[in-house]
Amino acid sequence: MTVTGVGVRARARIVARADGRGGTALPVLDGEGPLAPRRTRATGSWAKVVLVGAMSGPLGGDRFTLDARVKEGARLHVGSAAATLALPGQTKGEARYDVRLDVADGAELRWLPEQLISADGSDLYVTTRAELGAGARLVLREEQVLGRTGEQPGRLTSRLTVRVAGRTVLDQELSCGPGAPGGWDGPAVLAGHRAVGQLVVVRPEFAAAPPPARMLGEYAALVPLAGPAALVSAVAPDALSLRRTLDDVLTGLD
Template sequence: MDGVTMSGVRATARIVARDDGRGGTALPVLEGDGPIALRRTRGSGAEARVMLVGAMSGPLGGDEFAVEAEVESGARLRVGSSAATIALPGQAKGEARYDVRLHVGDGGELEWLPEQLISAQGSDLYVRTRVELGGTARLVLREEQVLGRVGEQPGRLSSRLTVCVEGRALLDQELACGPGAPGGWDGPAVLGGHRAVGQLVVVRPEFGMEPMAARVVGEGAVVMPLAGPAVLVSAVAADALRLRRLLDEALAAVA
């Protein structure tokens, strides 16, 4: 663990995926830290699979968590999580932070598919995800955020997602919800009263030559081409189950 301070817990988990030269993917670095444990699971073909396992409650107020994953050229990695992450209020005052830093080299492939992030009442969490891709890298990234547990109001949840290909930004967007967030977050222009919001970013070199057309998928999801080899799926739903169904349907539509 990086450390425990008066303001909370600091912890970082690291993954490095590397082409093993035999048609598979090795994991020379697989380091869980404190509340973030990493487990390798059975892969498929050339793909290695890793599961994020929460070893403690949190993040709590004042905590600083980070996950770093590097997929080297020619490697394939799929990352999921064993359960939803729940942002909770803690004894320490102040905002909690969760940083995700992903890098995929040329010819590498990453599927980043964690379970939902739930913003519990009284919590305050800032999530920062930054993805750096090589020119021929492939990516499927899913984010799902649920505002409040059943029957409760949400905490404050702020998130920023940035995706770059060869140093050029394809996507850089922010969303803030809950108490203290800028006005209008729950209005018709943003969530429209829904309590689950999610997105998929799919990056494939072929999208740069044949961009996908914008379209609506199901009730509450839209596919939008980005200015580069990628598409963005944005979705809102009444709950986590309906959100996952929407995103699964959208991913099948762009596959």
């Protein structure tokens, strides 16, 4: 970890590989400062890692980077111990949180962190980029909550990119809060809701038999992507309602 006059620089790395006995080993599990990955008990062939927030953040000016690599034959589940809270810092600069996921052919990753909360006065740019082999499997959940109870949100921009076998199947960006392009809170985007989320599911069998596009209630939809993947997008009045919607969809797909 590096502390500078404009914020904290911190990095975490996770590498999962098959252990040769039907399970998954974690030869690299390393974090610094606010990024603290911890192995927890798992069942079967899975390895499970929980990200623990060892410090407040991200604050204004911070730069966090998290890399996770899942090698052929490995199965990794990554969650977090609590929601991530973006806060204003002593500096007024933008904070960044960059997540890079690499899932090899024949590997599987479940990336299911808790919500990201954008507090009043914060300014955070989040990027999540997933590179998958042709036979890789992925479940990726992304949830954002705009403001704590009774407060206005900060500025939050989130970009999500998923590539399978070198081909981009999803590349989208959403910016909300003060200074974001006009209309982010209008009927075509959030429609006054304060929780927004995506669920990306990549499975090789979706290439031949993708799930059909359909509405999931009034404020959520499932659409197949141009590849072995499907996207669920949802908005909700609060984090609990959003999680219920995404969990119900994932249970149905499983």
